[in-house]
Each structure stands twice: as structure tokens, then as C-alpha cells.
Amino acid sequence: MRLPGKGLNQGAKPITFAFNGRHMTGLEGDTLAAALLASGVHLVGRSFKYHRPRGILTAGSEEPNALVTIGTGGQQDPNVRATQQELFEGLEARSQNCWPSVERDVMAVNDLAAPFFGAGFYYKTFMWPAAFWEQLYEPLIRKAAGLGALSGEADQDRYEKAFAFCDVLVIGSGPAGLMAALTAGRAGADVILCEEDSRMGGRLLAEREEVGGKPGHAWAAEVLAELEAMGNVRLMTRTAVTGAYDQGTYGALERVSHHLPRRHSLKGSHLPRECFWRIAARHAVLAAGAIERPVAFRNNDRPGIMMAGAVRAYLNRWGVAPGERVTIFANNDQAHRTARDLHDAGVHIAAVIDSRHEAPDGGPYQVIKGAQVCDSAGRQRLESITVRSVKGEEKIQTDCLAMSGGWNPSVHLTCHLNGRPVWKREALAFIPSEGAVPGMVAAGACNGTFSTAGALREGAEAAAKVLEALGLKSSAADLPQAEDDPYRIAALWAVPGKGRAWLDFQNDVTVKDVKQAATENFRSVEHMKRYTTQGMAADQGKNSNVAALAVLADATGRTIPETGTTTFRPPFVPVAIGAMGAGAADEGFKPQRFLTSHGESDTRGAHQVEVGLWYRAAYFPKPGETNWRQSCDREVTLVRNAVGICDVSTLGKIDIQGADAGKFLDFLYTNTFSTLKAGKVRYGLMLREDGFVMDDGTTARLGENHFVMTTTTAAAGQVMAHMEYVSQVLRPDWDVRFTSVTEQWAQFAVAGPKSRELLDGLLDEEVNGETWPFMGCGEATLLGVKGRLFRISFSGEHAYELAVPARYGESLFRELLKRAEAMGGGAYGMEALNVLRIEKGLITHAEINGTVTAFDLGLQGMMSTKKDFLGKPMSTREGLMAEDRMRLVGLKPVGAAKEITAGAHLFTPGDSVERIYDQGYVTSAGYSPTLGHPIGLAFLKEGPDRIGETVRLVDHMRGADTLCEVVSPVFFDPEGDRARG
């Protein structure tokens, strides 16, 4: 019911919305919960386990009951807190976890079977017969469990992430936070003030207590105006600080457009739905306030039973009275304000029940002292409560009970770095342990100081402390007048009695469950939590942890501090995966690297595949070719018979200079490079310190102190980091410098018997065996552009690699293709490149798979005995030289089924196909059009000693089972005449 002349948004624009299909009207500035209460709606959802009818308990993000679903399809948003969702025109919300409707939910039968659904019941049954778990029990449990539902469609909204930096991060904008921000701001500190709510002010918006002689919200407005005017203060509303991380890093979630009509957050618009902030703060002031805690009594979970502070918020901020005959049940003075405020607003107070005999008298309404509420009635809305006092039990008609068991300081963030809160007995609450988060100071209610004056004072003091550490002068803050009432409270956690008294509303954990857990010796608070699931619901126990802890302490005869503290982990409030993963959809996931030839390959219809971050052409289909094999075979053949062009720019290229460059390479590679003549290229092998092969490639000597190294595409980054490591960490005195030139040069392989002919006229000098011998290299001018030429071959053919500055890459690629095609050649892609190198037994990372040694690859000859090199000592371990290691061989099929598949395993014919008889596996396979049959490379136990033997190849995954002959890995032109000639 909305009260005329009440609330801070009175007279605001009316907004129409719908709940479960029913259309209603609220006011701008309302939360969905406020608008529902104003429209007399209390039944909002159903509980997790028993599907009990539930209403609105709180007025904040800690709400455990009033979770709804908003939107449909790609915008369907489950588990939205009605107490946080701001009203907007056209908002459509619906209840969840109920069928067919929230009023009539068939799963509510669970409530009748409650006696059998006690703590941990599922650990004790559903075990017979074993197969029934997956087939029967579990599907039923899964169907019943869960809250809201995802639509299964891709999210249509945008999200973003951002970084922010500040001297002081103030978390919370209540009296403590505002005072801290004001003090720090005036001192010139770089301040960020984060407030989870849509409006700054915290409890000042919900209470009627004055600050500085004016209404709290008015004082807040003045402070905010001053902060706004400062250049050094950043105000962030709708922004919840979600986590504290190391060295002053904080995560924060900004709800950018949840409060706007949905069209604003559609892909068409660029306005993100949420922004996840990474804030680096030198210091932080935690002013997160406190969360009021319920009292456990029989049937304390009915719609209409709310937190006393929340009732005040609905009344004073939104002008909404949640009931017409309100009762209050409390163990502390503060809750009496609820009665006072409601009464002043003309709402009938049926009774105030205070568990303390020395409770204050309050106003002109009955206060029942030393009494407790021990039961309630009303299925879908509270109708009455039962009060137990010295006079016995009496029933009181009421449609709203405002309860308060006291307040729990919001210590959550101080637990994120494993800090343990400490018990403050006089406040009956856990408060932050000092220094739990380096650089963070707690102030106000989150520090167990509950008066407004106390909060203002601590906020100013916290800021002063931080300013001092920053070396900034703080002028003594002029603290405004405010109430400084003592926080009078007497312990009351659970009202004794029969029946179920709820602790964790959402997960349906009752006092009985906690007691049973204790009986079953789950005495550790962590055991109790895990056994009963208390604190594991969407509110992470914000409403229930301390009370549950107290009940456990009581049940195990220990004090609360003895029983232990509960810990909280990030995030403080649940964060959409889409927000923390913002920007990763589709191409945003990882950078895309494109070759200069990419566009030209596209126009030629190349099938392009991602190789690491790069895109490379797999093959270039010609008209009439219906599958990749046809294209691949043709491309292999044109290289063997004419000339092929392939973009090889993805290979890592590192420019190495300096007086010690040769020495450096000798240390890096297993073989020697200092002896390499200028103008020549040499193949090299690199080990890790553990003695296994890291990478291979060719390195060219361009001058006395100048080399250019080639790495594999896959290891380019790793090798660069490795070289920096060796240079900086291991050999800092050696004079050597290197720079990646992978991106500087576009490099193309020109391979095939007609490659030299192709170069005629392309270079302005003549190309012949003398000018460019095999493994020769040097500068060359290509069509007037200074580039480099390397006579190296990865195909076994007479071949060159041409490098030009990348700006000319596309143009040169076109020119090379034009010339090649005129000679019956053309472009070849990764598939053909792969077949060509397998035919020659040349290895890639399919073979250099991290677990092989030079010995396995048959390259032990490259391990220099004359010099030291990185990885040498460990490479001599017996295990890395053992004869029975799997070593590289070639395979060719024999018998009928001619098939070789990568990943297949090898067996000795006659052995049964079991792991214990496993002889090896195929690393690379392909069809060789040159030889007219499939070929493969494999690692085989004692491989080189088994040339000529037959092995059985078995591939269960692809259904291949064939015999192969073990051959040399070099299938084609073993003498290498074609490359040299």
C-alpha cells in the first residue's frame, strides 16, 4: 500500500510493469519489490527444496526469497533480485521454481514430505540399485532443483570491462562512506566512491533520523553535490565492489542499463548491460554497512514476514507500507523505530514483541516485553502470529511482521584474502579483523558501530588514517550532529519450540537441520555448512550464517567464537559470467593474426584455418575439386613437378646482433653456429633445461655479428621468452641483442624444380648455383625492393624462401602466383606442405610434442660433444637415452586396407591389442601422391632397429586396423639431390 506524502520518490513518474502477467503501476525510483508491495503483492516466489510460498524479506541485494526472472530468449535473465531491480516502463517479471503458477505449485508436495528431507538425507539413500541413480533418482532431483532457468540461447546483451585507479576506494555511501569520501576528497586525494544502490546515501535514505539538523537524505544530497563538484572524486552508483584481491586490486560490478527499458541494452544499441571494473586502489575505506538478521521461529518464512529495517526502507524511501496491521518482533532498540515510523505514518501497529524484559516502551502502541513470537499462520500471506510471554501464548492477527535479530556487519570483503572476522561480544556480531586486507580500513556499521554519529566519526577517522599514509594533509572534519543512541541488544537466535524454524530461507535449512548435523558430528562450522547446505544459496549466507553458527554453538556446547567463524569468498554479490568475460564473444576471444596474403588467398577461395592465433590457407580448391584431398594431391604434385608458392611468414623470425651473438647461439642450440660462414644457413635444434627438445629451425648468418633465426610457428613466442631468459638471467654479460622480425617480413616459399626459373627477372641479379648455393642466404633486390633470399627447402625440392618488407607482401604473393601459374605451378597450402614434409621425414610440433629427445628423433648426432649447451647435462640422463624409447620411423601400409591415421597406436602382429603391448603411435599421416600410397611418421619402441618389420596399426576411434611396414622416415629422395641440385 502506497502512503500519500511519504517516501523520497513521491510524485515521481508512474511506470507500468507486469508481474506473472498481471499489469500494475509503480513509481520511477521504485525497486520491483517496492512496487509489488505497493500493489499489495507479497507472494513472489517459492523456496528451493520445499517449494514454500515466499515473499519479500529484505530491501537489498542480499534478498534470499524474492528472486524473479526477467525477459525471454536471448535476454532471459534468471534469479534477478526484486529488491534490487529498478522499475522501468514495460518491465515484465515472473516467479520461478514453481509450476504451474506461484500460487499453485505442484512441487509444494515436498513440504509434506519434509520429515524425510532432513539434513543430508540424500547421502543415506538412493543407493539401490546402483544404476537407478543416473536413470531415476538424479533426473528427478535435478528437475526439482535449481532456481531460474537460462533460455539456452546466446546472450544478446553487451558487456564491457574497464580498469580504474585511485588513491582511495570508498566502498559504500552511507554516513561512514560519505564522510570518508568527503574528508579524502577535500584533502585532494584521488577518490572513487562505489555504491551498490541506484542512489547514494545508504541507510540515510531509509531512516528518519536527522543529520546536521536536516533529514539524513538531505544531508547526503548536500555532501554528494560537493563531491560531484570536485575534480578528484569519482562517484559510481549501481556499482557493487565484488572482490578484494592482492596489492589493492578490487573487482566491481556496475549495472549500467538494468534500470532502462530493454531496447537500450539490445545489440543494436552500444550501451552495455554491465561493466566489470578492475580497480587498483592504494587504500580502501570499507563502509559497506550491515545486514539485519532474522530470528528463527516456527514458520518464520511466510510472505509478509520481513526484516524490520527493510520495512522502514519501504516506508521512508518509497512511501510503501507492507501491511495494514503490522507487528514487530525484535531483540534490540533499533527495531522499535519501525513501529514509531509506521505509527507516525498512520499505519496500525498491532504489537511490538521484544524478547527483552527491559525493552523501551515506545509510542502509543502495545509493547510486549520479555516475549517471543513462536509461530505464524497464513499459507500464501501472513495472517497471524503466536506470541509466547509470561502470560502464556496469544494469537495476534497481523499481515506483516517486521523482525530483527540485530545486525551483521558486512565483513565479506575483509574475508577475501583469508582474513578471519573477530567476535565483538557487546554487539553480538563479527567485525573485521584489522589489516585483514592490506590498505583497507573499516568504518561504521560494517565495523560494528551502529549509530549514525559513530558512523560519521569512523568514516572521517578512516579517511584521516588513509590520508596520513598517502602523505596528504587532512583538515579536521566538522562532524554534523546525529543520533548517537547506544546499540542495545540481547542475544536471540532461535525461539525454542516444535516445528521448523528457518535459518537459510532459500536453501530451506532449519534449526532442526543444524542440530541434526551436530548430532551426526558435523561439529565444525564448515562441516555443518556443507552437510546442511546452509549458506550455499544465492545469498551466500548473508542472512543466515551467524544465526546458524549460534545454533551450532548452542548444540555443541561451545561459544560462538569457539565454534569458529564463517568465511566469505568473492564475489560479494553474484556476477554475470558475461560481465567478467566481457569482450570475448566470437572474434573478441583472442587476437586474430592475418598474413599479408590472406585477402588474396580468400579471393582464390582458399579454405583458411586457424593455426594458433594465425589464419593460414589449408588448400586452394580448383573448379571441379570436390574434397580437400583432391586439392592437396594436386598441390603436392605441382610442387614436385613444377613450382609452388606458400606463405611461410607465420614462422618466428628473430634478428640477433652483437659481438657475442655466435657464442650465444652455440649455447642456445645443441649444434654449433659460431663456425657458420656469413651468407649460409644452418638447421638447429634447441633443448629445454630438462634435456627434451623445445624447438627446431634454421638460422642464417647475415654478417659477422648478425644472425636471423627461424622458429616454428607454434613456439615463436616461447623461444623469444627463452632467449630473453638466457640472455638476461643466465648470461647477462654477453653482448647480444635480439628483436622479433616475424611481423617485419612477409616470407614466401618458392619450391619445385622450376623455382629458379621463376626467380629469373624477379631478382635484378642472376640466380644460379654459385650466387645462391644450397643453404645460402643474403640480401636481394626483388622488383626494386630490398629483401632477403634464403635457399632452404622444407619440401625436399629445389626451393627458396623470399622475404620482403610486409607492406609488399600481398603484391609479391600475387606476382609469384602469376609466374608460378604460367609455369604450371601455383599456390599450395598447409595440407600439401604437410604431405611434402612427411615425404621427406621433416618434423613439426606433431613430432616435437614436448616429450621427445634428440635421440628419439634420430638427431643425437646434432648434440655437440665439443661445447656446452643449454639442456645438455639433463639430456644425458639414462632415461633419455634408453634403447627402448619410442623413436621416429616412417610407416607405409602393406596388405589390403591401405590406411594410416594420426593418433593410431602400433602393435606387434600377434600381440593382443592392449596397453601393455603398445609399441608406439602415429604422429603424422597423409596420402603421398608422389608415391601413390599413404605414409606416416610414428614413434615406435626401438624404431630404427625395426626397419623392414611389420607392425599392426589400430585406430579404434576411426575404425582402422591395418598392417604397416616400418621404413625410414625419409620416404622421398633420401640423398637429397633434388634440393641441392
Place this chain on the structure above:
Amino acid sequence: MAELIAKSPCDGLLPVTVGGMSLTEEDPGAMWAVAPFNGEDKALSQALEAAHGMAFPAANRATGKAGSRAVWFGRGMALLMGPEPDAKLAEHAALTDQSDAWAVVRLEGQGAEDVLARLVPVDLRAAVFKRGHTVRSELKHMMASVTRTGPQAFQIMVFRSMAKTLVHDLKTAMEAVAARG
């Protein structure tokens, strides 16, 4: 005789204008990595001064001016942007041509700082990151160099092959910033 045609890294991708912000490709001229050899730092800096009128930049700083800059490029390295390096520099430093290795763009306009705050994990606000300041950091997941060239202008560099992603990421952030109004 055929001749080779040059193509810039962001060819066909830029310019882009969003709200009051513009993203354009820069033509930096020549770019050479200059890495002084052991004990040659001072000599190199003098040679650089003599030949190109600018000192070797301190860490996180750029020297020179538009058209002829030396941008600190990480440990023991600067990127000489504009002129071809004087041959004498080679006596004191390793010189490596990078003219084609990097995509160079200019982000300018109201909100440019906010755009970079969505991509770069370093505080680039004017109060701490002034004209002539430079950082090596990452832009989203790309290795990047960012230099402030004006009150609301930045020079941003990533590897040439990532130009498309650079434009995609910057444009997306520009749109989000503009949408906030």
C-alpha cells in the same frame, strides 16, 4: 616490368569516427629498433642527439617530436620513428628495421582516455600520463605500445598482423564510451 605495391597495415580498416572520437592510421615513416650494446648507452645517446636531435629516451618516455621521435620500447630499446637511422648509430647499438612490423594508429577526441581504460591495464589519465609519456603494456590481449601525443590524443601500436583486432577492440570500446554519453 611489374613492381611491388605497398599496403599499410590498416588498409581498408580506417578511419573510424564514433561520437567525438576519431581513430586514424598514422604513417610513421621509418621505424627502427635501437638497442645499445653493453656499455654503449651514453655513446649511443650522444650519437642519436647528434644525428637526429634527440636523446635516447628514459624508461616510459618518448623524445623528439611528431615526424621524428624516439619512443622507449622496453628494456634497453627505443623505437626510432620517422628518419632512417644514421649509419653511425650502428657502432653503438643493434639496429633492426621495424618499419613494417607494427600497425600505428592515432586515437583522438573527448573520451579517448575512457576508451583506453577499457583495454589497457595502466593508468593513462592526463594527471599521471602526460604528453611524451609512453608505456609498453597490453591492449586487451595484444602486446602494445601506447604514447600520449596530445591532450586527448594517443599513438597506439600493435603487431601488424593484429591490425584488424586492434581496430575491432578500439571501435567496440569507442562505441561503448559514446553510448554512455
Place this chain on the structure above:
Amino acid sequence: MRITCPLCGERDRREFYYKGAALVRPAEGADLDVWHGYVNLRENPAGPLDELWYHEMGCNSWLKVTRDTATHEILAVQLASEAGLGGET
């Protein structure tokens, strides 16, 4: 986590690559047991640890960072090139 790079200043952990314990490399000729200790065995303390980080997305410096593995507090940072980890050569 934030690490103060001697060259770049305070930077987010995301810019760095982690290698692990910063140990002095044995002499090439050292006994294999010594090499085994260097490559495989770790004191693995729950407290201050000298370790190697690489400012991969920054200035390319290798850093020797002294960090408390129990609290993540960073106690010291220096350029690895000045830490003498290469051993006798």
C-alpha cells in the same frame, strides 16, 4: 596481484609470465644430482620465496621477485640480470 617492475612501475599480474623459483644455475660439469636438484627439486616454502617473473606484456625484463607464498605480499623486486643466477660459466 600487482608487481612493481623496476622499469615500468607497478603493473597488473596479467602482464607477467611466471617461471618459478629463482635458483643459481649449476656449472655445466656439475654432477647430475646437482642438476636434478636445480631442475626438479623445490624447497617450496610457505613464506618468502625468490622467484622469476617475466614482464612479457611490458618491457621484456626478467625479474627476480621475492614474494610470500602464504600472503602474496611482495617483499622485493630486482632485475634478474643483476641477480647473479647464471652460475659459473
Place this chain on the structure above:
Amino acid sequence: MRFSGWRVLREGLTGNKGWKPHWRDPEPKSEYDVVIIGGGGHGLATAYYLAKEHGITNVAVLEKGYLGGGNVGRNTTIVRANYYLPGNSEFYSHSLKLWEGMEQDLNYNAMMSQRGIINLFHNDGQRDAAVRRGNAIVNQGDDAELLSREQVRKLAPFLNFENNRFPIMGGLMQRRAGTARHDAVAWGYARGADMRGVDLIQNCEVTGIDVEGGKVVGVQTVRGPIRAKKVALAAAGRSGQVAAMAGLTLPVESHVLQAFVSEGLKPIVDHVITFAEGHLYISQSDKGGLVFGSYLDFYSSYAARGNLPMVEHTMETFVAMVPAVSKARLLRSWGGIMDMTPDGSPIIDHSPIDGLYLNCGWCYGGFKATPGSGSVYAHLIATDRPHGAAARFKLDRFRSGAGLMDEEGTGAQHNLH
């Protein structure tokens, strides 16, 4: 007390007053035949199998905190046997078989759910690696099958098959794999061990290991000295610390691995799904929470909590691969301390000290190993001979280089796993 549906029914009708403690809280005795250091999944399972399979019941499990408070209570609950290297193959195969009979054996419902795991691959190289793995699994006698893109689509239509960065090419599926309720595994073994006379002693931190003449004779604890004929380490992330008490240095680095759970949601993910690109693994619990994880944070840590870069990487991969979960909200994240070996595979072996046994180096694989680890470790402790399924988990493989088990192929060096 034997658990059953009838018991639950009977207790329900009589006010649930008859439930008994799951385990006792005994005072430590002055001497045991076997002292197990660490009351996590592996320690409790070891105690259980020592008692059940070897009749050794004069056993104490010493836990510095509460039972099951370590990694067994903070993981992504995945159970599988899809390894491909000798050593891991036979061990995880043995472990999965034990999982399949665990609940009846323990009379405790650990909710072992064989919903199947699908390892997705995105390119030829990853596919060939998956094929090699799948073949190894079948050769070991376990189940594996290669799924086409369309077969994957039928099982998990909500995945982003059109991802224009790393399209899904297919998957390797093991139907017998799945998930289990992690805490219940620890509690089930604890209850089973306790019933057989094992003393489970909580809040009993070990402060020293007593060695005389190269032989272990007992341990020092915060609750006094305890003599023991045999002492068995099962301290997971703390292994290095505990071993140091006996003067041993292990080839182990402790790292933090984060795990994540979302708010409860109606069922959408029916299987365990992993992605080769970005290394993400996801499943959905019976309570409806999406449970997922990714890489280590990649720095040594005992803090059991992580930092944002890896959190963000995990979420980014999730968004890229499964855009349909973008609106699911992360509820909680936590970190476990992983004992990482250079090759990423575990150690179950004698230590150089007589009577002191090692069980450590579980890296990412500890939870799924729980029953297997317990049974083979118990066998080693009881018989002083390695169990056939764990004969390759040798400590000296790092020294000799023989039999290294580098499943990832990233290299047998600490920083690479």
C-alpha cells in the same frame, strides 16, 4: 548405523531423533601401526582400504583442520579415466572402477553420476591428439568414442558451434566419466574407516616427524607425540612442508587452482564438457549450479585463493564457447592448493626414509584419483610393494628421466604445468 531408504523413512516418522555421529572424535593413542598425515580424500580413503583390504585397523589419520577440508572439498568434482600415458592409464582406470562400486561399498551416497565427459577439439592437431588419447583409453580397457560436430550438437546444442574464432570440430567422449558430490566422498570414507576402528583425529597438526637411524618412529603433533611403525604422507598441497619435517625435498611446487560455481539454475548442461582451446571444464551440479574451472593461477601459493586475471580468462573462455550461459551469475570462487610435479603426474612411493611413505604430486588430478590413490597407497603401506596400477608413480623418475608422464606434452619442468 546402516543407511537406507527405510532408515530415512523410519527416522522421518520418529522425528529424526535416532541419527548417530558419522564418526567418533577419539583422543590420540600413544602409538599406532600406521599414522596417516592428512585427513583429506586420499588420507581417509587410504585408512579405509588399510582396514578393509589389509585388516590394518590400528591406524590414525591426523588432520590439522577438519576432515575433508582440503582439495577434496574444493574442486570441480570431475571423475574420469581418460589419460593416455602408461602409468596414468592403468591407475585412473583402476580408480574409475572403484568409483563405480563406491556407494554400495561405503553404504554412502556420494552421488557418483556417470553423465559422461566430452573433450571438445577445434582443429586437426587437437583431433589427432584426441584420437591418440581415445585409442590409449580403449587399449587400457576403458570406454572412449570420437564424436562428430553433429553428434556433439545433439548432446549439447547450447554450445557455440559457429564461434568464428575456434569452431568446434568434434569431441572425444567417455560415457563412464562424470561427477560426484565431493564432500560426500570424504565423509563416506571417513565413516567407513571409523566403523572399522580407524581413529580420525581432527585439529591435530603434525609439527615434526621423528626419524631414528634412517627409520621413522613417530610424529610430533600439537596434541603431543605419537609413535608409529609407519608414517604415510597424504598432505596434498602441503606435502613439501610435511616432507621437510623429515628432511626431504620433493620435486613439488604448490600452486593455486581456482574453481567456480554459479547460482542455482534449472538443468542445461547434462555432461561434463571440456574445451581444448582455453582449457575450460564445466558441468552442472544436482543443485543446479554450474561448476567450472580452468588453468592454475600460475604462481606458487599456499593462500587457497586466486586473482582476477585467471578468473577473467575462465569467464572469457566460457562466454566464447558457451554464450548461452553469459547471464548465469558466478556465486562463489575458491582456490585449492595443488602439489605440482615437473611432469604433472603423481608420486606414490617409498621415501628414502624407512617406514615413511609418499603420496603427493596430484596436480589437477587429485579428486578423481581418490579411491584409486587410497587403495594403491594402502597396498604399498601394507605390503611394502607397489600396487600394479601405481608401479610407475616412482619418485626417482625425475632423476633418471625414465618413465616421465607428461600428459600435456608441455614439458617435464615445473613452470610448464
